[in-house]
Amino acid sequence: MSVIGELALSALFQVLFNKITSPDFSKIFHKEKVDADVKMWKRTLLKIHAVLDDAEERQMTSKLVKVWLDELRDLAYDVEDILDEFATEALRCKLNAESSTSNKVRKLIPVCCVSLNPSSVMFDANMRSKIKDINTRLQEIVTQKNDLQLRDCVGGRTRTSRPKLPTTSLVEGLVYGRKEDQKAIVDLLLSSELHNAQLSVIPIVGMGGLGKTTLAQQVYNDDEVKGYFDLKAWVCVSEDFDIVRVTKVILQSVTTETCDVNDLNLLQIKLKEKLYGKKFLLILDDVWNDNYNDWTKLRCPFEFGAPGSKILITTQNDRVSSIMGTTQAYKLKELSNDACLSVFTQNALGTTSFSAHPELEEIGRKVLERCKGLPLAAKALGGLLRTIPDRDEWKYVLNSKIWDMSAENNDVLPTLRLSYLYLPSNLKRCFAYCSLFPKDYEFEEKELVLLWMAEGLLQEIGQKPMEDLGAEYFRDLHRRSFFQQSSRNKSLFVMHDLINDLAQWAAGDLCYRLEDKLGGDKQLNISTKVRHFSYIRCYYDGITRCEDFPKDKRLRTFLPLPIENSGYLTNFVPSCLLP
Template structure:
């Protein structure tokens, strides 16, 4: 069962308990109907559903019962969301006025009566179906199971640490691989790392890749994830991208890619890692090796794979067969993940159980870490014994102990984390997740529940906690901080196999191969646009997600929009059509719409009817003329990314966007002003980003009213002046925590309005501000500042006195500031202190 029924029931009860419906339901006379529906769902007993989900694997009749229940609960979700849509539509009209006679007619008494009767009938039908299903539960003899409704995730620093600090027992393996690399004497020398899934092949390759000897030996290093059956053209694109050589997918041909690759590799000794290879087609490998022959003597390609057959096809100069960890190494790794520092010595009884658990993991690091993360900070022997003695270890499997360990870890996580993790089956193996995108989709599907201890906490914050908890249990890995406050991560391919085994009946990839399509499919990934395949989708009725993995035809998109009326997520980024079908306005349940990097020139005005929409991505839409003023009707918008040719956003209409949490304004080259009529709006905005807006002269006047703003990023806005038009610092009510300014040649001093964040500013980044001459004397008065990074500020000649005695400062980095003079001994009290290329004092040592 991909999406646990218990989680869906809990989500519905939370919605029904929301006050958002109250006024509307009273006015329409359906309050009693909804109360009865809430009572009916409550009668099902979520704790018994937990027991049902636990037992269903061995009971086909129970699986069928849960399947029927889920269908009805999904229908109930659509009805509740339909009511929510009507509520928001009425709110939008109340705020901005009716825009057409049709809208006025919709709210006439006769139309209201008709809609009320239809809703009442739907609710009654759902209640009757639920009662019938609930009546059949007695045959299963459920008992109540209890679990924590919410997690309090442990975000350990080890997740951020470098690869070296996390690895146990692989130094000998690393040395054996580096030795033949140094002795390689052909143009292209292949080394393979072979082993079962979860052994740490990728981790070992990273150790080699980042080793100081290797870094100094090669002139060029590249890393590419392969996974599926690759195409040589796609692989060339990935190699060029890894080498930071941009590729224009619209104009690139196989010939231009080959030329670019040969120029890149010419006369260079390179290291290329091809991670997680599955392709056994020798012809493709011959073609690829031929393309790589342009490098210098001694170039190396390292291939990680589970298959010895692939290794033999490649004719490597060295094959490293990776073995499992020893018992001692496995126990050491387990202790690192299961205990806080030094805690293991206080619980010798748990250590003896750990020894038996580790034995079952058969030396597979992923299994060890997964179960260690599962038991982290738990000291009850019964919980440890349950892991050791669980029947799941008896399952037959082919991956040396890892799948039972992962399934055991999965079974132990709370329902809402199960729902969020299994949703990730919608993405391909080795997919690079970004926090805001994944959390936006989780929110769109109602997978995130508010914490009972803090009901005012933003859903985005709760989603962030979910990610970190899943990471601490090894379901996510490869955490990496990105620009603009974002971070990325990946899912191990074996975890992907696990969620696919759970979700295979609800997710489907549409490709050129005809497949039998199960009617239970709710999530579609489309990588083929053939008409025959689209016709086969006629059997589906409950699709909630559509993600295009290829450039779609307008016909394909319009067909899906017209057929599937329960969509929550629609991702059609990178498409090349210029007009979005106007039928998009019929998608009243839609919450997440990704149109980024498309060729759209304008949006249909019907998009403004999407009152439930929470995420709208228009970043990279360089041909987009403007936004309609009716975009203000998207009153639930929480995330907006925008690129446009317009000179002023929403110049002709007042707009509030008080649900907006994050706003990214990127590469709007003509943009001169933003939201000129929006005083006392954007009251919940927390992240504001300007990137590449070359004509933007100053911050918008409304910024002084953004009392919820936490992060402000202003990058490469050549005309930007931060002084705020001479306004007094006391006029600014900012409570910033992070400020980053980069590539602002007009900035000569830091703005006085930063004093409005004296008690809150934690991180300050100043980069490539070539005319910044001095930091203000008041900078040491920032009482919460923990991180100060200053790079590439050529004219900066001094820092204020007292900055080295700031009690909160934990990290100071100064790089490439040629005029800056300071003395290293003055900064010895700062834990993380780095100065590179900025000291002009004679005989001064530079770290």
Template structure:
């Protein structure tokens, strides 16, 4: 049964009703009393919402009542946002001083007289709906329950793909799989069909098949046995072309310095070119290929793939993980390895590990007894055990533990191997705001790699980032939410690189998101035949679905996105329909679409917060684009045909993040200076751009990204006094040794990649001695030495040095980096030799650092994978 997110939505609406903008506007438009009436009624209703949510499973009428509250709250939010739009419009008019704009405004539907009448009518209607709902709620006899904003404490998580020390009860399984991989082909090693052996690992969801495969894949013995290792996640879609691309990219990752070039190019190859490239990669190589999470039962497709990859050397092996015994039998050349559930003893050890701090469980014997009964209900499935243990972490309240033990959801009729009830219990224990943002994972396909930027922008655009205490940066609130989900074991493959991070969600966790979100969120694919009218957020993951799906006729849609590369729209008619129909859109992602013009009617989307047009063929933007005064995020990265930026860009007064690709060589600096809320600015693939902001100071900018801007010569760091994050990559002409004195930098994160003029670190970095926390240096072939002042960076926590072959030494005072707890040095042969653990001459310099990776390619690959994910939405070069 789908969930509602009424409490979180009601809280958000109350904050909006109490805002200064709303109060002032309500007085101007003579609706102040109605606004106060709505706020008072909603405050009373909110007090009993938690009790209603707890009892909704037993009383059908409560579910309908909650649905009505949610709908009226969202409709009220649309109306109040209209007040804010009008307020912004007046500010822009006043600041512009343009007579023509004021005349246009006079004859528009947004002038004060027309707007006053319309707004008064809408707000009075909303108030009547709230009054009726409040009266209807009296018959349910609900009690007032206070919200608990307690946060889950974050664990100290490892960056590695799988932390072997954190896996319980799988040691013997790992040894058995490795033994199988070390054995010769059962039918005799040879060529053709005999050249590759397929080992299937089969078991139910959440049992740990992928974790076991990772344990094997990262074992040192496997490195010695297979010179080439590749990992490919298949999941739901067995698309031969995409699988070939993934295998090639995984094989290329063994040589990270060239991996990105392959990643950017091969997507444009046809299938004949791809299979030729694949066979070239594998031919004569003794390889291990892991195909994770296969669902395809079409034997013809499997044989087609196998025929392409059976060109390896004698002894090559394939490991397949699947939930299906029949699929395992179809693909396996040896008997399937059937993964069993963990023993009760191991399950309980895992539960205690996640429910208590180390060694503290023994202090609560009465909770341990309850824990044993909870663990029995998890059926030996590690994901369920871990999730429930995490949900009770640091909670010693007997009532909360009893709630989990006796919850009604355990009584629901289940299939033999169903663990959804255990995961749903973990979900039910989340605070309301966390349940709400979790549901939006359902808009993305399984095995989707989330980067921090995209998911945070979605949440922020929809107003889901609210701090329970104090006034904090939205980016920090988002990170807090992510940390909470991670602490509850709902995220996996979490990689933290300081300012940005990357993660996935387990397939079963994705199933849970689909389960709870189906009333209002929908992922549209080729199997979708109808979209219900109540859907407010939808994504499109298959181009074919655009040809036949009946999109909602209601105006309530707030989100449209295309999460997968290459799945944009090609119909300007459909785009015009969406713009005309969905006037309350907050988030519109049209990336990879093939239309060449954006209609002037885009200005009607006055509520729009995010507009993504990445990799489109647009040459010019309509001037009306700059009427979107509520727009916070605008991206046209990879629009290689764009000749010029929108005129009057400075009218986008709410803009926080702007991602640009343009053919221009000169920028309108005064327009950028008008963007007083701009937090992040990115220039990518701006081939003609030579200079940035030589005259204007952008005193508000915190993040600057410059990538693949081949003509760029200088960075205006002296004009960016609040800059905290700098990302520089593939700017061949850029001189990082700025001649203009720079003082009082507050940089926290610095990423330097492919900087051919870099021989040592620029002097200006030293100005961030009290703030710099992350320093990533990649593929700098000319870098020869570090300055001595590097060891004065006492706040530096993460230092990654990857593929800098001429770098031969480290400063002798590395012990001065007292905060450094993560050091990676890879692709630097001589330096890696000197830093070899125990024996290297530099080992004593770095032995005090908590996490050290020297000469291992795995960590470097993870970083490159993250960077690839960030770039995948750019047009292939």
């Protein structure tokens, strides 16, 4: 299971805490006389939750820690199932009571006897057994936690993975397919309409790996831009939005002098003096922070520049764009197939075509299909195959998940993973659930919201209707570039293939997607850890096997299905899915 599973586990813990402490559940626990057990669960889970960060880091190097996390995750989901069973039983008893008391004959029967029906007795017996099992497993988890000497990371986690390198203003290598985008941004920077504005902020928005930073680098080094501004500065903001650090870097950029001052007031006064009356261009690359107060504090010195000063920001988040931008965001699109091909072959073969290696062209184009217009993916895949003109090796890359490839030469995973890490906990599970969607599947907002609701993935907030809450979740994921509007129908949405891969990585083995893998006497071994299951069936003109017709002609039905953790699925074809 991937590290992301533990991040979703942290989000699940929050759901459990919310349920355990809610007034409605407290009444149920008191009625069923399980108060003491549930209070013990809460205390124990709080202690375990405190060491999750340390466990997440150590699982990379310790198989025992990874096994412990797997067992903990299964236990947490079983606890959630029991809480849901309590809620269901409480609702059943309420409905039975209402039905019974409405019957004149049953009114003669004492209320205490009404509740003593076979269903209630069976529920009590089953629940006592399950609670006992949870208590035993919880104690084992705590004992193992102590044996593993997992630490309470009060001060936050210490990353052991390779840190993300900051970007610079220098363009790396050759750039393909962005001439029109470069011209559009340069025109905005030199626009006469914005010339008289005191300060204009222009956002470039798009999903990770699209080349926003590369485009900003091209613009920063454009000859027309160089001659238009008095001062230029480049800052890689990244996920650490430290106002003192960012201000200091900007000051050092415009003065070309080192600065040892760490007082924000002194730094901003100095920066104001340097920018006063000058027309400047500032690039804020890779911005994640969407706190409006942080932005207003940072921008104070920028207000003293000359009219026509510009700030160009790059971000994956539309909310960042709306908070910081003063102009409409520039939405960066995927590269054309030809441009993406040039990026791939340049990095793989040192040329812009397959002319020197025609035997690799067919499989090379299949590898390239996986990039879906993302230059970062094309560059990463090309880099993996560089100086290896071997068809077998290229086939291996074609059939491998991009996450399984060499971490030293693959920036796609950390780039997209950061997008997931920055999701609020309430969105992590909802996004991971989307791994059930097949690639290229177009879905409606309402469709996905109803699925989230049915799976209990929405965290209730006051009296807000669940449909409205789900719509907020959906729009937030859309703003963060996880969903894109379909080019075919603006009322539908789709996930980029690599975002779909990210969702599968996020879900780990919690979700299982079956795409026409059934047939004949095949027996599929489905992990008992699976919590969500979907079946996708292709059909076209009476043909029901995907491999029997061209990919572009396929029509697919998608259906999420409940799954019992039996471990096996044999010759399973629901009749409702037959064409």
